[in-house]
Amino acid sequence: MTSTVVINKAAPTRPVKLRSMSRDRTWALRWSYFFLTLFAVFALVPPLYMVITSLKTSAEISAATNPWWVYHPTLSNYVELLTSNQFLTFFRNSALVSIFVVTITMLISVPAAFALARMRFWGSATLATGVFLTYLIPETLLFLPLFKMFVAFGELTGIQLINKWYVLLVIYPTLTVPFCTWIMIGYFASIPKELDEAAIIDGASWFQTLTRIFIPVALPGLIAATIFAFTVSWAQFLYPLVFTTSTDQLVLPVGIVTTLIKGDVFAWGQIMTGALLGAAPPLIIYAFLMDYYIAGLTAGATKG
Amino acid sequence: MADVAIERNAAPRTARKRASLRTALKRKSTAAFLMTLPLILLILLLVIYPAFYSLHLATLNKSMQRFIGLGNFQFLFKRETFWLVVEQSCIFAITAVFFKALIGFIVAHFVHNIPAKGQRKWRGMLLVPWVIPPAMSTLAWLWLFDPSYSAFNYLLAGVGVDRIPWTGETGWARFSVILVNIWFGAPFFMIMYLASLKSVPDQLYEAAAIDGANWWQRIWYVTLPMMRNIIAITTLFSVIVTFANFDIVRILTAGGPLDRTHVFATWAFRIGIEGGDIPLGASVSLFMVPILAIAAVFILRDINKRGNES
Secondary structure (H helix, E strand, O other), X not given: OHHHHHHHHHHHHHHHHHHHHHHXXXXXXXXXXXXXXXXXXXXXXXXXXXXXXHOOOHHHHHOOOOOOOOOOOXXXXXXXXXXXXXXXXXXXXXXXXXHHHHHHHHXXXXXXXXXXXXXOOOOHHXXXXXXXXXXXXXXXXXXXXXXXXXXXXXXXXXXXXOOOOOHHHHHOHHHHHHHHHHHHHXXXXXXXXXXXXXXXXOOOOHHHHHHHHHHHHOHHHHHHHXXXXXXXXXXXXXXXXXXXXXXXXXXXXXXXXXXXXXXXXXXXXXXXXXXXXXXXXXHHHHHHOHHHXXXXXXXXXXXX | OHHHXXXXXXXHHHHHHHHXXXXXXXXXXXXXXHHHXXXXXXXXXXXXXXXXXXXXXXXXXXXXXXXXXOHHHHHHHHOHHHHHHHHHHHHHHHHHHXXXXXXXXXXXXXXXXXXXXXXXXHHHHHOHHHHOOHHHHHHHXXXXXXXOOOHHHHHHHHOOOOOOOOOOOHHHHHHHHHHHHHHHHHHHHHHHXXXXXXXXXXXXXXXXXXXXXXXXXHHHHHHHHHHHHHHHHHHHHXXXXXXXXXXXXXXXXXXXXXXXXXXXXXXXXXXXXXXXXXXXXXXXXXXXXXHHHHHHHHHXXXXXXXXXXX
Protein backbone atom coordinates (compact mmCIF):
# COMPACT_ATOMS: atom_id res chain seq x y z
CA MET A 1 0.00 0.00 0.00
CA THR A 2 2.64 2.47 1.08
CA SER A 3 4.85 1.62 -1.83
CA THR A 4 2.13 2.47 -4.39
CA VAL A 5 1.69 5.86 -2.74
CA VAL A 6 5.37 6.56 -3.11
CA ILE A 7 5.23 5.58 -6.76
CA ASN A 8 2.21 7.79 -7.33
CA LYS A 9 4.02 10.70 -5.74
CA ALA A 10 7.17 10.17 -7.72
CA ALA A 11 5.50 9.45 -11.01
CA PRO A 12 4.30 12.95 -11.96
CA THR A 13 7.49 14.79 -10.97
CA ARG A 14 10.02 12.88 -13.04
CA PRO A 15 8.59 13.38 -16.53
CA VAL A 16 7.97 17.06 -15.77
CA LYS A 17 11.58 17.57 -14.79
CA LEU A 18 12.82 15.80 -17.91
CA ARG A 19 10.56 17.88 -20.09
CA SER A 20 11.80 21.14 -18.54
CA MET A 21 15.40 20.11 -19.18
CA SER A 22 14.71 19.33 -22.79
CA ARG A 23 12.76 22.56 -23.05
CA ASP A 24 15.82 24.44 -21.76
CA ARG A 25 17.84 22.63 -24.35
CA THR A 26 15.52 23.55 -27.22
CA TRP A 27 15.50 27.19 -26.10
CA ALA A 28 19.30 27.21 -25.93
CA LEU A 29 19.31 25.77 -29.45
CA ARG A 30 16.86 28.39 -30.71
CA TRP A 31 18.96 31.18 -29.24
CA SER A 32 22.08 29.66 -30.77
CA TYR A 33 20.46 29.57 -34.20
CA PHE A 34 19.14 33.10 -33.77
CA PHE A 35 22.56 34.56 -32.94
CA LEU A 36 24.34 32.43 -35.52
CA THR A 37 21.96 33.82 -38.14
CA LEU A 38 22.80 37.36 -36.98
CA PHE A 39 26.54 36.69 -37.22
CA ALA A 40 26.17 34.94 -40.57
CA VAL A 41 24.32 38.01 -41.91
CA PHE A 42 27.14 40.23 -40.62
CA ALA A 43 29.70 37.95 -42.26
CA LEU A 44 27.92 37.63 -45.59
CA VAL A 45 26.56 41.14 -46.19
CA PRO A 46 29.71 42.54 -47.92
CA PRO A 47 30.15 39.61 -50.33
CA LEU A 48 26.41 39.56 -51.07
CA TYR A 49 26.42 43.28 -51.68
CA MET A 50 29.30 42.74 -54.11
CA VAL A 51 27.10 40.29 -56.03
CA ILE A 52 24.10 42.66 -55.95
CA THR A 53 26.10 45.63 -57.23
CA SER A 54 27.93 43.60 -59.86
CA LEU A 55 24.56 42.76 -61.47
CA LYS A 56 23.52 46.41 -61.86
CA THR A 57 24.05 48.91 -64.65
CA SER A 58 25.69 52.26 -63.91
CA ALA A 59 22.33 53.94 -64.49
CA GLU A 60 20.66 51.80 -61.84
CA ILE A 61 23.49 52.40 -59.36
CA SER A 62 23.22 56.17 -59.73
CA ALA A 63 19.41 56.14 -59.52
CA ALA A 64 18.00 56.67 -56.04
CA THR A 65 16.37 53.24 -55.80
CA ASN A 66 16.71 50.60 -53.10
CA PRO A 67 20.42 49.66 -53.23
CA TRP A 68 19.72 46.20 -51.77
CA TRP A 69 17.64 45.04 -54.72
CA VAL A 70 18.44 44.50 -58.40
CA TYR A 71 15.56 45.71 -60.60
CA HIS A 72 17.18 45.08 -63.99
CA PRO A 73 19.80 42.34 -63.54
CA THR A 74 22.49 42.36 -66.22
CA LEU A 75 25.75 40.55 -66.82
CA SER A 76 27.24 43.43 -68.80
CA ASN A 77 29.82 44.20 -66.08
CA TYR A 78 31.13 40.65 -66.25
CA VAL A 79 31.20 40.64 -70.06
CA GLU A 80 32.99 43.97 -70.12
CA LEU A 81 35.67 42.94 -67.61
CA LEU A 82 36.26 39.47 -69.02
CA THR A 83 36.77 40.88 -72.51
CA SER A 84 38.97 43.76 -71.38
CA ASN A 85 42.63 43.10 -72.11
CA GLN A 86 43.76 45.03 -69.06
CA PHE A 87 41.72 42.95 -66.66
CA LEU A 88 42.82 39.71 -68.29
CA THR A 89 46.44 40.84 -67.93
CA PHE A 90 45.91 41.40 -64.20
CA PHE A 91 44.35 37.98 -63.94
CA ARG A 92 47.19 36.34 -65.88
CA ASN A 93 49.84 38.08 -63.75
CA SER A 94 48.10 37.02 -60.54
CA ALA A 95 47.75 33.44 -61.73
CA LEU A 96 51.38 33.21 -62.87
CA VAL A 97 52.72 34.75 -59.67
CA SER A 98 50.60 32.48 -57.45
CA ILE A 99 51.44 29.27 -59.32
CA PHE A 100 55.17 29.98 -59.43
CA VAL A 101 55.26 31.08 -55.80
CA VAL A 102 53.46 27.89 -54.70
CA THR A 103 56.00 25.80 -56.64
CA ILE A 104 59.01 27.69 -55.27
CA THR A 105 57.60 27.54 -51.74
CA MET A 106 57.08 23.80 -51.87
CA LEU A 107 60.51 23.14 -53.36
CA ILE A 108 62.16 25.10 -50.56
CA SER A 109 60.02 24.23 -47.57
CA VAL A 110 59.34 20.50 -47.98
CA PRO A 111 63.03 19.36 -48.02
CA ALA A 112 63.86 21.89 -45.30
CA ALA A 113 60.99 20.69 -43.11
CA PHE A 114 62.05 17.08 -43.67
CA ALA A 115 65.62 17.86 -42.63
CA LEU A 116 64.50 19.84 -39.60
CA ALA A 117 61.99 17.24 -38.46
CA ARG A 118 64.05 14.10 -38.96
CA MET A 119 67.77 14.70 -39.46
CA ARG A 120 68.97 16.32 -36.27
CA PHE A 121 72.04 18.38 -37.06
CA TRP A 122 73.95 21.18 -35.43
CA GLY A 123 71.65 24.15 -34.91
CA SER A 124 68.51 22.45 -36.27
CA ALA A 125 66.38 23.27 -33.23
CA THR A 126 67.46 26.92 -33.33
CA LEU A 127 66.74 27.07 -37.04
CA ALA A 128 63.23 25.68 -36.53
CA THR A 129 62.52 28.37 -33.94
CA GLY A 130 64.06 30.96 -36.26
CA VAL A 131 61.75 29.88 -39.08
CA PHE A 132 58.79 30.40 -36.80
CA LEU A 133 60.01 33.84 -35.74
CA THR A 134 60.42 34.87 -39.39
CA TYR A 135 56.78 33.97 -39.93
CA LEU A 136 55.89 36.52 -37.24
CA ILE A 137 57.69 39.39 -39.02
CA PRO A 138 55.02 41.33 -40.92
CA GLU A 139 55.57 42.52 -44.48
CA THR A 140 54.86 46.11 -43.44
CA LEU A 141 58.19 46.11 -41.59
CA LEU A 142 60.29 44.99 -44.55
CA PHE A 143 58.80 46.64 -47.63
CA LEU A 144 60.91 49.81 -47.49
CA PRO A 145 64.35 48.18 -47.02
CA LEU A 146 63.42 45.53 -49.60
CA PHE A 147 62.39 48.19 -52.10
CA LYS A 148 65.66 50.05 -51.55
CA MET A 149 67.60 46.77 -51.86
CA PHE A 150 66.06 45.99 -55.23
CA VAL A 151 66.69 49.52 -56.47
CA ALA A 152 70.34 49.20 -55.42
CA PHE A 153 70.53 45.73 -56.97
CA GLY A 154 69.26 47.18 -60.28
CA GLU A 155 71.85 49.97 -60.20
CA LEU A 156 74.63 47.55 -59.34
CA THR A 157 73.99 44.77 -61.86
CA GLY A 158 71.86 46.50 -64.46
CA ILE A 159 69.13 43.87 -63.99
CA GLN A 160 66.01 45.91 -63.46
CA LEU A 161 63.60 43.93 -61.27
CA ILE A 162 61.47 46.80 -59.99
CA ASN A 163 58.19 47.18 -61.89
CA LYS A 164 58.28 43.65 -63.30
CA TRP A 165 55.69 41.14 -62.11
CA TYR A 166 58.36 38.46 -61.62
CA VAL A 167 60.04 40.48 -58.86
CA LEU A 168 57.16 39.20 -56.75
CA LEU A 169 58.42 35.64 -57.23
CA VAL A 170 61.50 36.60 -55.23
CA ILE A 171 59.62 38.47 -52.52
CA TYR A 172 56.49 36.41 -51.85
CA PRO A 173 58.43 33.34 -50.60
CA THR A 174 59.43 35.40 -47.55
CA LEU A 175 55.74 35.32 -46.60
CA THR A 176 54.91 31.75 -47.56
CA VAL A 177 58.05 29.67 -46.91
CA PRO A 178 58.37 30.17 -43.11
CA PHE A 179 54.77 29.19 -42.38
CA CYS A 180 54.74 26.27 -44.82
CA THR A 181 58.02 24.95 -43.41
CA TRP A 182 56.64 25.31 -39.91
CA ILE A 183 53.46 23.34 -40.52
CA MET A 184 55.31 20.72 -42.57
CA ILE A 185 57.74 20.21 -39.67
CA GLY A 186 54.69 19.52 -37.52
CA TYR A 187 53.19 17.03 -39.98
CA PHE A 188 56.52 15.27 -40.61
CA ALA A 189 57.30 15.02 -36.91
CA SER A 190 53.96 13.27 -36.30
CA ILE A 191 54.90 10.41 -38.66
CA PRO A 192 56.06 7.40 -36.59
CA LYS A 193 59.83 6.86 -36.64
CA GLU A 194 59.36 3.14 -37.36
CA LEU A 195 58.12 3.99 -40.84
CA ASP A 196 61.30 5.68 -42.05
CA GLU A 197 63.51 3.25 -40.11
CA ALA A 198 61.88 0.43 -42.05
CA ALA A 199 62.54 2.28 -45.30
CA ILE A 200 66.20 2.88 -44.40
CA ILE A 201 66.64 -0.80 -43.50
CA ASP A 202 65.18 -1.73 -46.87
CA GLY A 203 67.95 0.31 -48.43
CA ALA A 204 66.15 3.56 -49.27
CA SER A 205 68.21 6.75 -49.41
CA TRP A 206 67.18 9.87 -47.55
CA PHE A 207 65.73 11.26 -50.76
CA GLN A 208 63.68 8.11 -51.35
CA THR A 209 62.43 8.18 -47.76
CA LEU A 210 61.19 11.70 -48.39
CA THR A 211 59.47 11.05 -51.72
CA ARG A 212 58.17 7.51 -51.07
CA ILE A 213 57.22 7.73 -47.39
CA PHE A 214 56.97 11.27 -46.03
CA ILE A 215 55.27 13.10 -48.87
CA PRO A 216 52.50 10.48 -49.40
CA VAL A 217 51.87 10.09 -45.66
CA ALA A 218 51.87 13.84 -44.97
CA LEU A 219 49.79 14.63 -48.07
CA PRO A 220 46.99 16.38 -46.10
CA GLY A 221 49.59 18.71 -44.58
CA LEU A 222 51.10 19.28 -48.00
CA ILE A 223 47.71 20.24 -49.41
CA ALA A 224 47.05 22.58 -46.48
CA ALA A 225 50.44 24.25 -47.00
CA THR A 226 49.81 24.58 -50.76
CA ILE A 227 46.44 26.20 -50.16
CA PHE A 228 48.01 28.59 -47.67
CA ALA A 229 50.80 29.57 -50.08
CA PHE A 230 48.29 30.09 -52.87
CA THR A 231 45.86 32.23 -50.89
CA VAL A 232 48.64 34.37 -49.41
CA SER A 233 50.21 35.08 -52.78
CA TRP A 234 46.84 35.70 -54.40
CA ALA A 235 45.72 38.14 -51.71
CA GLN A 236 49.00 40.03 -51.15
CA PHE A 237 48.44 43.74 -51.64
CA LEU A 238 51.31 45.75 -50.16
CA TYR A 239 54.27 44.27 -52.04
CA PRO A 240 52.77 44.55 -55.55
CA LEU A 241 51.59 48.07 -54.68
CA VAL A 242 55.18 49.00 -53.82
CA PHE A 243 57.09 47.05 -56.45
CA THR A 244 54.92 47.34 -59.58
CA THR A 245 53.39 50.43 -61.16
CA SER A 246 52.90 49.89 -64.94
CA THR A 247 49.40 48.65 -65.69
CA ASP A 248 50.67 45.62 -67.64
CA GLN A 249 52.69 44.39 -64.63
CA LEU A 250 50.00 44.69 -61.94
CA VAL A 251 48.40 41.76 -60.15
CA LEU A 252 44.66 41.58 -59.62
CA PRO A 253 44.10 43.26 -56.21
CA VAL A 254 46.34 46.22 -56.99
CA GLY A 255 45.07 46.42 -60.56
CA ILE A 256 41.47 46.71 -59.44
CA VAL A 257 42.22 49.24 -56.71
CA THR A 258 44.44 51.52 -58.82
CA THR A 259 42.85 51.40 -62.28
CA LEU A 260 39.14 50.98 -61.62
CA ILE A 261 38.69 53.39 -58.71
CA LYS A 262 40.00 56.43 -60.55
CA GLY A 263 37.75 58.48 -62.78
CA ASP A 264 34.10 57.61 -63.17
CA VAL A 265 32.19 57.81 -59.91
CA PHE A 266 29.66 55.21 -61.04
CA ALA A 267 32.22 52.54 -61.98
CA TRP A 268 31.15 50.71 -58.81
CA GLY A 269 29.41 47.99 -60.81
CA GLN A 270 32.72 47.15 -62.45
CA ILE A 271 34.75 47.54 -59.25
CA MET A 272 32.48 45.10 -57.42
CA THR A 273 32.59 42.67 -60.36
CA GLY A 274 36.38 42.87 -60.40
CA ALA A 275 36.57 42.38 -56.64
CA LEU A 276 34.25 39.40 -56.88
CA LEU A 277 36.30 37.81 -59.66
CA GLY A 278 39.44 38.51 -57.63
CA ALA A 279 37.90 36.81 -54.60
CA ALA A 280 36.65 33.85 -56.63
CA PRO A 281 39.77 31.60 -56.80
CA PRO A 282 40.34 31.49 -53.00
CA LEU A 283 36.59 31.08 -52.45
CA ILE A 284 36.37 28.18 -54.91
CA ILE A 285 39.36 26.45 -53.32
CA TYR A 286 37.80 27.02 -49.92
CA ALA A 287 34.43 25.62 -51.03
CA PHE A 288 35.98 22.37 -52.24
CA LEU A 289 38.83 21.90 -49.76
CA MET A 290 37.40 23.48 -46.60
CA ASP A 291 38.81 20.83 -44.26
CA TYR A 292 42.35 21.22 -45.57
CA TYR A 293 41.99 24.99 -45.42
CA ILE A 294 40.95 24.86 -41.76
CA ALA A 295 43.64 22.30 -40.94
CA GLY A 296 46.26 24.71 -42.28
CA LEU A 297 44.70 27.58 -40.35
CA THR A 298 44.70 25.83 -37.00
CA ALA A 299 48.10 24.17 -37.49
CA GLY A 300 49.85 27.52 -37.19
CA ALA A 301 49.49 27.71 -33.45
CA THR A 302 50.40 24.15 -32.59
CA LYS A 303 53.67 22.38 -32.39
CA GLY A 304 54.04 18.81 -33.57
CA MET B 1 98.61 17.26 -76.88
CA ALA B 2 98.76 19.47 -73.86
CA ASP B 3 95.04 19.21 -73.53
CA VAL B 4 95.17 15.45 -73.40
CA ALA B 5 97.86 15.52 -70.75
CA ILE B 6 95.86 17.82 -68.59
CA GLU B 7 92.80 15.71 -69.02
CA ARG B 8 94.69 12.59 -68.11
CA ASN B 9 95.96 14.29 -64.99
CA ALA B 10 92.62 15.76 -64.11
CA ALA B 11 90.56 12.62 -64.52
CA PRO B 12 91.63 10.72 -61.41
CA ARG B 13 91.55 13.87 -59.32
CA THR B 14 87.97 14.68 -60.24
CA ALA B 15 87.02 11.08 -59.69
CA ARG B 16 88.52 11.20 -56.24
CA LYS B 17 86.86 14.52 -55.59
CA ARG B 18 83.55 13.10 -56.75
CA ALA B 19 83.97 10.11 -54.49
CA SER B 20 84.70 12.29 -51.49
CA LEU B 21 81.74 14.46 -52.42
CA ARG B 22 79.58 11.37 -52.59
CA THR B 23 80.65 10.19 -49.15
CA ALA B 24 80.06 13.69 -47.83
CA LEU B 25 76.58 13.66 -49.37
CA LYS B 26 75.87 10.32 -47.76
CA ARG B 27 76.66 11.84 -44.40
CA LYS B 28 73.40 12.77 -42.76
CA SER B 29 74.39 16.22 -41.56
CA THR B 30 75.69 17.34 -44.95
CA ALA B 31 72.54 16.18 -46.69
CA ALA B 32 70.42 17.88 -44.07
CA PHE B 33 72.38 21.08 -44.41
CA LEU B 34 71.98 21.08 -48.20
CA MET B 35 68.26 20.51 -47.85
CA THR B 36 67.87 23.51 -45.57
CA LEU B 37 70.28 25.71 -47.51
CA PRO B 38 67.64 27.42 -49.74
CA LEU B 39 65.57 28.17 -46.64
CA ILE B 40 68.57 29.60 -44.78
CA LEU B 41 69.57 31.74 -47.78
CA LEU B 42 66.04 33.03 -48.20
CA ILE B 43 65.74 34.01 -44.55
CA LEU B 44 69.20 35.57 -44.42
CA LEU B 45 68.98 37.54 -47.66
CA LEU B 46 65.36 38.61 -47.73
CA VAL B 47 64.34 38.80 -44.07
CA ILE B 48 67.30 39.21 -41.71
CA TYR B 49 69.33 41.44 -44.02
CA PRO B 50 66.50 43.88 -44.83
CA ALA B 51 65.56 43.98 -41.14
CA PHE B 52 69.03 45.23 -40.22
CA TYR B 53 69.23 47.32 -43.37
CA SER B 54 66.17 49.25 -42.24
CA LEU B 55 68.02 50.08 -39.00
CA HIS B 56 70.79 51.51 -41.15
CA LEU B 57 68.35 53.30 -43.45
CA ALA B 58 66.70 54.99 -40.49
CA THR B 59 69.93 56.84 -39.74
CA LEU B 60 70.26 58.43 -43.21
CA ASN B 61 68.91 61.69 -44.58
CA LYS B 62 66.24 61.88 -47.29
CA SER B 63 68.63 61.55 -50.23
CA MET B 64 70.31 58.64 -48.40
CA GLN B 65 73.77 60.16 -48.71
CA ARG B 66 74.43 61.59 -45.30
CA PHE B 67 74.47 59.91 -41.90
CA ILE B 68 72.27 61.85 -39.50
CA GLY B 69 72.17 59.48 -36.52
CA LEU B 70 68.89 59.75 -34.69
CA GLY B 71 67.83 62.84 -36.65
CA ASN B 72 64.85 61.08 -38.21
CA PHE B 73 63.54 60.08 -34.81
CA GLN B 74 64.02 63.58 -33.39
CA PHE B 75 62.10 64.92 -36.37
CA LEU B 76 59.29 62.42 -35.84
CA PHE B 77 58.94 63.16 -32.13
CA LYS B 78 58.34 66.82 -32.96
CA ARG B 79 55.59 66.11 -35.46
CA GLU B 80 52.01 66.09 -34.28
CA THR B 81 50.99 63.55 -36.92
CA PHE B 82 53.42 61.02 -35.48
CA TRP B 83 51.72 61.08 -32.10
CA LEU B 84 48.33 60.80 -33.82
CA VAL B 85 49.61 57.69 -35.59
CA VAL B 86 50.88 56.18 -32.32
CA GLU B 87 47.54 56.88 -30.66
CA GLN B 88 45.47 55.52 -33.54
CA SER B 89 47.65 52.40 -33.93
CA CYS B 90 47.12 51.54 -30.28
CA ILE B 91 43.37 52.28 -30.32
CA PHE B 92 43.02 50.30 -33.55
CA ALA B 93 44.97 47.25 -32.44
CA ILE B 94 43.60 47.00 -28.89
CA THR B 95 39.94 47.55 -29.76
CA ALA B 96 40.00 45.36 -32.84
CA VAL B 97 41.79 42.45 -31.17
CA PHE B 98 39.54 42.63 -28.11
CA PHE B 99 36.33 42.49 -30.13
CA LYS B 100 37.68 39.89 -32.53
CA ALA B 101 38.52 37.65 -29.56
CA LEU B 102 35.18 38.30 -27.86
CA ILE B 103 33.05 37.73 -30.97
CA GLY B 104 35.13 34.72 -31.94
CA PHE B 105 34.61 33.22 -28.48
CA ILE B 106 30.85 33.80 -28.50
CA VAL B 107 30.34 32.52 -32.03
CA ALA B 108 32.51 29.46 -31.38
CA HIS B 109 30.24 28.60 -28.43
CA PHE B 110 27.09 28.94 -30.50
CA VAL B 111 28.53 26.76 -33.26
CA HIS B 112 29.65 24.21 -30.66
CA ASN B 113 26.14 24.22 -29.14
CA ILE B 114 24.19 23.14 -32.21
CA PRO B 115 23.96 19.50 -33.41
CA ALA B 116 27.18 18.23 -34.98
CA LYS B 117 25.76 17.65 -38.43
CA GLY B 118 24.82 21.30 -38.92
CA GLN B 119 28.11 22.68 -37.62
CA ARG B 120 30.01 22.27 -40.88
CA LYS B 121 27.54 24.41 -42.80
CA TRP B 122 27.60 27.26 -40.25
CA ARG B 123 31.33 27.14 -39.86
CA GLY B 124 31.64 27.31 -43.65
CA MET B 125 29.49 30.42 -43.86
CA LEU B 126 31.08 32.19 -40.91
CA LEU B 127 34.63 31.73 -42.23
CA VAL B 128 33.92 33.43 -45.57
CA PRO B 129 35.23 36.89 -44.47
CA TRP B 130 38.61 35.34 -43.71
CA VAL B 131 38.82 33.65 -47.13
CA ILE B 132 38.17 36.70 -49.32
CA PRO B 133 41.39 38.67 -49.95
CA PRO B 134 41.14 41.67 -47.58
CA ALA B 135 41.88 44.13 -50.38
CA MET B 136 38.83 42.86 -52.27
CA SER B 137 36.41 42.73 -49.35
CA THR B 138 37.46 46.19 -48.15
CA LEU B 139 36.34 47.49 -51.55
CA ALA B 140 32.88 46.14 -50.78
CA TRP B 141 32.94 47.91 -47.43
CA LEU B 142 34.13 51.10 -49.09
CA TRP B 143 31.11 50.94 -51.36
CA LEU B 144 28.79 50.14 -48.43
CA PHE B 145 30.21 53.25 -46.70
CA ASP B 146 30.03 55.46 -49.83
CA PRO B 147 29.28 59.08 -48.81
CA SER B 148 26.33 59.58 -51.18
CA TYR B 149 25.16 56.03 -52.00
CA SER B 150 25.81 54.21 -48.71
CA ALA B 151 23.59 51.16 -48.51
CA PHE B 152 23.78 51.29 -44.70
CA ASN B 153 22.53 54.86 -44.65
CA TYR B 154 19.63 53.77 -46.86
CA LEU B 155 18.64 51.18 -44.26
CA LEU B 156 19.14 53.64 -41.41
CA ALA B 157 17.02 56.22 -43.21
CA GLY B 158 14.28 53.59 -43.19
CA VAL B 159 14.23 53.69 -39.37
CA GLY B 160 14.64 57.46 -39.28
CA VAL B 161 18.36 57.79 -38.50
CA ASP B 162 20.31 60.58 -40.13
CA ARG B 163 22.96 59.70 -42.70
CA ILE B 164 26.25 58.73 -41.08
CA PRO B 165 29.58 59.99 -42.52
CA TRP B 166 31.18 56.52 -42.28
CA THR B 167 34.60 57.46 -43.59
CA GLY B 168 34.32 61.25 -43.58
CA GLU B 169 34.52 62.15 -39.90
CA THR B 170 37.31 61.24 -37.46
CA GLY B 171 35.24 59.25 -34.96
CA TRP B 172 33.20 57.38 -37.53
CA ALA B 173 36.22 56.72 -39.76
CA ARG B 174 38.07 55.17 -36.81
CA PHE B 175 34.98 53.12 -36.02
CA SER B 176 34.72 51.98 -39.64
CA VAL B 177 38.29 50.74 -40.02
CA ILE B 178 38.00 48.86 -36.72
CA LEU B 179 34.64 47.39 -37.75
CA VAL B 180 36.06 46.09 -41.03
CA ASN B 181 39.06 44.65 -39.23
CA ILE B 182 36.78 42.86 -36.75
CA TRP B 183 34.68 41.55 -39.62
CA PHE B 184 37.77 40.19 -41.32
CA GLY B 185 39.54 38.75 -38.26
CA ALA B 186 36.80 37.39 -35.98
CA PRO B 187 36.33 34.19 -38.09
CA PHE B 188 39.97 33.26 -37.46
CA PHE B 189 39.39 33.40 -33.70
CA MET B 190 36.15 31.48 -34.13
CA ILE B 191 37.91 28.61 -35.93
CA MET B 192 40.76 28.46 -33.43
CA TYR B 193 38.42 28.51 -30.43
CA LEU B 194 36.11 25.96 -32.00
CA ALA B 195 39.00 23.54 -32.52
CA SER B 196 40.07 24.08 -28.93
CA LEU B 197 36.50 23.73 -27.57
CA LYS B 198 36.23 20.35 -29.27
CA SER B 199 39.34 19.15 -27.48
CA VAL B 200 37.91 19.84 -23.99
CA PRO B 201 36.89 16.39 -22.62
CA ASP B 202 33.15 16.00 -22.02
CA GLN B 203 33.84 14.33 -18.66
CA LEU B 204 34.95 17.68 -17.24
CA TYR B 205 31.56 19.24 -18.06
CA GLU B 206 29.75 16.18 -16.69
CA ALA B 207 31.74 16.41 -13.46
CA ALA B 208 31.00 20.12 -13.23
CA ALA B 209 27.29 19.52 -13.87
CA ILE B 210 27.19 16.87 -11.13
CA ASP B 211 28.85 19.32 -8.75
CA GLY B 212 26.01 21.72 -9.54
CA ALA B 213 27.92 24.25 -11.62
CA ASN B 214 25.74 26.62 -13.60
CA TRP B 215 26.35 27.80 -17.16
CA TRP B 216 28.61 30.68 -16.15
CA GLN B 217 30.66 28.55 -13.75
CA ARG B 218 31.18 25.90 -16.40
CA ILE B 219 32.66 28.53 -18.73
CA TRP B 220 34.76 30.21 -16.03
CA TYR B 221 36.12 27.10 -14.29
CA VAL B 222 36.25 24.53 -17.13
CA THR B 223 36.26 26.08 -20.59
CA LEU B 224 38.49 29.10 -20.01
CA PRO B 225 41.29 27.29 -18.14
CA MET B 226 41.32 24.55 -20.79
CA MET B 227 41.45 27.11 -23.58
CA ARG B 228 43.85 29.51 -21.86
CA ASN B 229 46.84 28.64 -23.98
CA ILE B 230 45.09 28.80 -27.33
CA ILE B 231 43.43 32.09 -26.37
CA ALA B 232 46.84 33.55 -25.52
CA ILE B 233 48.50 32.38 -28.73
CA THR B 234 45.65 33.47 -30.99
CA THR B 235 45.42 36.87 -29.34
CA LEU B 236 49.15 37.48 -29.64
CA PHE B 237 49.12 36.41 -33.30
CA SER B 238 46.29 38.78 -33.90
CA VAL B 239 48.04 41.63 -32.08
CA ILE B 240 50.95 41.30 -34.50
CA VAL B 241 48.80 41.08 -37.62
CA THR B 242 46.43 43.86 -36.55
CA PHE B 243 49.18 46.19 -35.41
CA ALA B 244 50.95 45.77 -38.75
CA ASN B 245 47.72 46.05 -40.78
CA PHE B 246 47.94 47.85 -44.08
CA ASP B 247 45.32 46.73 -46.61
CA ILE B 248 42.16 47.70 -44.77
CA VAL B 249 43.19 51.18 -43.64
CA ARG B 250 44.87 51.95 -46.94
CA ILE B 251 41.83 51.13 -49.06
CA LEU B 252 39.08 52.28 -46.72
CA THR B 253 40.38 55.72 -45.71
CA ALA B 254 43.98 55.97 -46.96
CA GLY B 255 44.71 57.52 -43.57
CA GLY B 256 42.14 60.27 -43.85
CA PRO B 257 40.32 62.35 -42.79
CA LEU B 258 43.28 64.60 -41.90
CA ASP B 259 45.62 61.68 -41.09
CA ARG B 260 43.29 60.63 -38.25
CA THR B 261 43.13 56.94 -39.21
CA HIS B 262 46.75 56.35 -40.22
CA VAL B 263 48.46 53.40 -38.55
CA PHE B 264 52.22 52.82 -38.65
CA ALA B 265 52.17 50.78 -41.85
CA THR B 266 50.03 53.15 -43.90
CA TRP B 267 51.91 56.21 -42.69
CA ALA B 268 55.26 54.57 -43.47
CA PHE B 269 53.95 53.85 -46.98
CA ARG B 270 52.71 57.42 -47.39
CA ILE B 271 56.08 58.86 -46.35
CA GLY B 272 58.41 56.24 -47.79
CA ILE B 273 56.88 55.38 -51.16
CA GLU B 274 54.48 58.21 -51.98
CA GLY B 275 56.60 60.92 -50.33
CA GLY B 276 59.90 59.43 -51.53
CA ASP B 277 61.57 59.69 -48.10
CA ILE B 278 62.56 56.06 -47.58
CA PRO B 279 64.71 56.64 -44.44
CA LEU B 280 61.92 58.48 -42.63
CA GLY B 281 59.42 55.82 -43.63
CA ALA B 282 61.76 53.10 -42.39
CA SER B 283 62.07 54.94 -39.06
CA VAL B 284 58.27 55.01 -38.77
CA SER B 285 57.90 51.28 -39.44
CA LEU B 286 60.65 50.52 -36.90
CA PHE B 287 58.28 51.71 -34.17
CA MET B 288 56.31 48.51 -34.73
CA VAL B 289 59.29 46.40 -33.63
CA PRO B 290 59.02 46.67 -29.80
CA ILE B 291 55.39 45.61 -29.67
CA LEU B 292 55.94 42.84 -32.22
CA ALA B 293 58.98 41.61 -30.30
CA ILE B 294 57.10 41.45 -27.01
CA ALA B 295 54.23 39.55 -28.66
CA ALA B 296 56.68 37.18 -30.37
CA VAL B 297 58.47 36.35 -27.12
CA PHE B 298 55.18 35.46 -25.44
CA ILE B 299 54.00 33.39 -28.41
CA LEU B 300 57.24 31.44 -28.44
CA ARG B 301 56.97 30.76 -24.72
CA ASP B 302 53.35 29.57 -25.02
CA ILE B 303 54.09 27.38 -28.02
CA ASN B 304 57.02 25.74 -26.28
CA LYS B 305 54.78 25.16 -23.28
CA ARG B 306 52.21 23.48 -25.53
CA GLY B 307 54.93 21.39 -27.09
CA ASN B 308 56.15 20.23 -23.70
CA GLU B 309 52.66 19.40 -22.45
CA SER B 310 51.81 17.11 -25.32
